[in-house]
Amino acid sequence: MKYNYVRQPCHPVNLVADALALALVIGLPLYLPNGYVGLIGSKFSLLLGCVAVALVSLAVAYLVGRHGKKTVRRMDAGFLWLVGLCCVYTIAWLFAEDRYTALWGLSGRKNGLVLLLACTAVYAIVTLYSSPGIVPLVSDVLMAVGSVVTLVSWLNFWMIDPLDAYYTFLPERGELFLGTVGNVNFYGALLCLCVPLAVGTYLRRGKHLVGGRFWVALWLCSGLIPCGSDASWLGCTIAVTVLCCSHKTTTHTLARVGALIAGLSFCAVFTRLMANVCQARTELRTVSAWLGMPVVGGTLLLAVLVCMVWWLRRPPQPCAKWVRGAALAVAVGIVLLIAAANLWQNGPGLLAPLQFNERWAQNRGYAWQKLWIIYTQDTTWWQKLIGLGADSVRQCLNPDVESTRYMILLNGEAFDSAHNEFLQHLVCGGLLGLLCWCGFLATVLWRSCQSRPILAAAILGYMVQSFFSISMPGVFPLIFVLAALTATAYAPRAEQNGRRLTGAAFLLFAAALMVPYLP
Numbered sequence: 001m002k003y004n005y006v007r008q009p010c011h012p013v014n015l016v017a018d019a020l021a022l023a024l025v026i027g028l029p030l031y032l033p034n035g036y037v038g039l040i041g042s043k044f045s046l047l048l049g050c051v052a053v054a055l056v057s058l059a060v061a062y063l064v065g066r067h068g069k070k071t072v073r074r075m076d077a078g079f080l081w082l083v084g085l086c087c088v089y090t091i092a093w094l095f096a097e098d099r100y101t102a103l104w105g106l107s108g109r110k111n112g113l114v115l116l117l118a119c120t121a122v123y124a125i126v127t128l129y130s131s132p133g134i135v136p137l138v139s140d141v142l143m144a145v146g147s148v149v150t151l152v153s154w155l156n157f158w159m160i161d162p163l164d165a166y167y168t169f170l171p172e173r174g175e176l177f178l179g180t181v182g183n184v185n186f187y188g189a190l191l192c193l194c195v196p197l198a199v200g201t202y203l204r205r206g207k208h209l210v211g212g213r214f215w216v217a218l219w220l221c222s223g224l225i226p227c228g229s230d231a232s233w234l235g236c237t238i239a240v241t242v243l244c245c246s247h248k249t250t251t252h253t254l255a256r257v258g259a260l261i262a263g264l265s266f267c268a269v270f271t272r273l274m275a276n277v278c279q280a281r282t283e284l285r286t287v288s289a290w291l292g293m294p295v296v297g298g299t300l301l302l303a304v305l306v307c308m309v310w311w312l313r314r315p316p317q318p319c320a321k322w323v324r325g326a327a328l329a330v331a332v333g334i335v336l337l338i339a340a341a342n343l344w345q346n347g348p349g350l351l352a353p354l355q356f357n358e359r360w361a362q363n364r365g366y367a368w369q370k371l372w373i374i375y376t377q378d379t380t381w382w383q384k385l386i387g388l389g390a391d392s393v394r395q396c397l398n399p400d401v402e403s404t405r406y407m408i409l410l411n412g413e414a415f416d417s418a419h420n421e422f423l424q425h426l427v428c429g430g431l432l433g434l435l436c437w438c439g440f441l442a443t444v445l446w447r448s449c450q451s452r453p454i455l456a457a458a459i460l461g462y463m464v465q466s467f468f469s470i471s472m473p474g475v476f477p478l479i480f481v482l483a484a485l486t487a488t489a490y491a492p493r494a495e496q497n498g499r500r501l502t503g504a505a506f507l508l509f510a511a512a513l514m515v516p517y518l519p
Contacts, residue, residue, distance in 0.1 A: 013058060016057045016058050018131050021134060021485070024050055024478065026141060026509070028046065028047065028473070029475065030180050035163070035168060036168060040182065046512055047115075048114070049513060052512070053511040076443070083120070084432070084439075086113070086116050089387075093113050101391050109417060120480075122481060123483060135455075143194055145194075146191065146198075147216060150219060157281050187227050188231055191232050196454065196458040196460075197455075198221075199217045200458075202214055203253055203257070209255065218264065218267075225267060226288075228285035229469070231469050233288075234464055238461065251317050259308065268288060268292040271288075337351065368418065368423060385430045387432075388427060388430075391428065393428065394416035398416075418470070421470065422437070422467060444483040455486050458482060459482060
């Protein structure tokens with residue numbers, strides 16, 4: 001990746017903020033100290049260590065360079081929403097039945113008040129002190145990290161375990177774990193951040209139809225095949241569609257998208273054929289299985305190639321309005337199909353996957369229905385406002401043995417979260433908590449759409465998949481890093497910051513690993 005360098009002053013405060021952003025982007029997805037044993041807890045400890053070291057380093061940097069010239073920005077409205085969110089969860093923690101869980105979160109989730117406080121600190125530090133030219137570097141590093149995780153995930157899919165991460169699983173278990181992030185839902189969340197960044201960079205900055213940026217984007221998109229998460233497929237699709245709705249979109253831009261779709265279709269068909277010959281960790285699921293069918297994938301591949309030839313043989317023409325109209329028509333069609341599936345009794349079987357019931361979306365329907373009933377009928381007005389405390393969903397879904405047995409009968413295991421971050425905020429943080437979270441996301445999206453649309457697409461992709469998934473400390477803090485970077489202005493990266501920044505990020509990461517061992 002090439003950057004335009006100019007010499008800028010490097011203040012220690014700005015260096016600490018940049019190092020924190022890089023340490024989190026590199027460390028959280030890749031950190032795998034002991035396979036999948038305590039994976040979430042180790043990533044959570046790394047996050048707390050990085051924040052603690054960054055806060056101490058900031059204090060020292062202010063004392064050392066108090067007379068130097070540093071870049072300091074004003075705090076934006078997004079920070080106020082986060083402060084409100086932390087205040088709501090703090091009050092909920094004071095009134096929670098299980099204060100320890102509300103503070104630290106469940107051992108397998110760590111979605112407690114401490115996680116929100118740490119992420120808020122990350123957002124504040126990066127927003128206030130990060131260098132103006134750090135954005136392209138962080139984006140490229142995140143794409144590189146996603147590519148490494150995708151490589152490990154593909155190897156795991158073909159029963160190759162280079163990191164020896166599966167030693168605790170029985171041979172028939174562990175099919176839902178890939179790469180260094182853990183569960184396929186977490187890996188899908190990471191892809192929803194990396195794929196829009198890679199595709200947006202390829203569409204806007206790529207010089208050739210098939211070049212280096214094309215292969216990076218295709219490689220990250222191919223990770224959706226072994227992941228097999230419908231939420232990640234949907235999030236990436238909506239994010240890329242939003243990128244194509246830009247006023248800069250031309251027919252040649254659509255040809256680039258077509259090249260990605262053709263390559264992805266070929267990868268899916270090839271993977272399905274190879275799975276018939278070689279042993280795979282699990283079967284292709286849902287969208288991946290459908291796209292891997294030779295009839296579907298081959299037909300899509302040929303259709304896209306024909307459109308590409310048609311578009312490339314003609315001069316580029318603006319087509320943003322056409323893309324927006326097509327996207328709106330598809331969205332309206334999907335809404336009508338969902339309405340028909342839920343209102344039309346004894347409808348066709350093709351609409352069955354869209355019908356909301358207890359078994360919908362791998363039994364998420366049951367969890368959503370039960371949590372909504374608990375929130376609306378079994379809570380006081382005060383609990384409706386501030387919630388029941390962080391990570392209190394497990395107690396709501398499993399209040400007794402019979403409820404746990406019924407959940408296991410439906411799903412094979414008991415749910416300990418809502419598998420919907422917005423519903424999770426409603427139950428745990430109440431109406432005020434959900435309002436603060438939605439306000440923060442809306443503020444960041446509005447700002448980034450005007451200044452950094454590629455980052456906006458990445459954040460939107462994560463938002464879509466989070467409607468069907470859960471957060472974890474290995475991916476969730478990256479949203480706050482990207483959201484904070486949307487507040488920075490465009491500027492080239494400082495030349496003299498390169499080696500210092502790399503060294504500072506390494507030292508911060510190493511110091512963060514030592515924090516849990518301090519007496």
